[in-house]
Amino acid sequence: MLDAAPLGFVHGPEDLVVDEHGQPRRIDHAYSWAYPLAAHGMMHTVIRNAWAGDPYKIDTLLMFMANMSWNSAMNTGQTMQWLTDKDEAGEYRIPRIIYSDAYASEMVAYADLVLPDTTYLERFDAISLLDRPISDADGASDAIRHPLFDPATQGDDGDARDVRGFQSVLIELGTRLGLPGLVNEDGSARYRDYADYIVRHERAPGVGLLAGWRGEDGSQHGKGTPNPDQLQRYIDNGGFWREELPEHARYYKMANRGYLQWAQRFGFVPNDAPIVLQLYS
Structure with a gap:
């Protein structure tokens, strides 16, 4: 390892x-x-x-x-x-x-x-700020996929399809192996499946896979404690979340205090100090 x-x-x-x-x-x-x-x-x-x-x-x-x-x-x-x-x-x-x-x-x-595996229409996925989100230069955005069909109802012969989302399978394999971060102190499973992981996993305090509707009541964005209703809030909003950058924070971001303070609130950077670009040739 x-x-x-x-x-x-x-x-x-x-x-x-x-x-x-x-x-x-x-x-x-x-x-x-x-x-x-x-x-x-x-x-x-x-x-x-x-x-x-x-x-x-x-x-x-x-x-x-x-x-x-x-x-x-x-x-x-x-x-x-x-x-x-x-x-x-x-x-x-x-x-x-x-x-x-x-x-x-x-x-x-x-x-x-x-x-x-399941198809994209049969499982939860996170298009996360931690990986390759749907953001652009003027704002932060992320999104989810969520099940539209139950695999158990999709068999042509009337039998349930024996499929599982691969992310959930990985979580179970990691749990069976006792990998750190996937089991509790008593060895029990920390996460039920990938949907549970999306909601409850924190990469750093307050930083999870999804930035929208965090906190126990869903009132926080960017950073906040896990919200058990987060996935439903995404579904109710069409599957995505977005926060626009203030107009004054959209330019010269490496030294723009407005942007750096905004980015710090989201956990993008550890502090609001200017980012010095060092170029070598």
């Missing part, structure tokens, strides 16, 4: 995920000297590195929402070869592949175990 954040921005060499020899510690080589600014990881290198055992061999490759054997790969032919290649002993160089999908995608064909 790595002792580093999976995503983020490096501020200096001390943030790199390398060993004492400067070699990558992640299977995708993200945050190494080769790819120091890999803010979202280097997923398209995972299959090749797993095949090559670089920087180490793995026994199981688990993937979700990444059709790497076809449209998500830069090199489909060689990617498919890596997924099926065998070593001198006749064993697969990537021993086991687990994949989650709602459809029979190209990647499903290479999986040893398929975890049936």
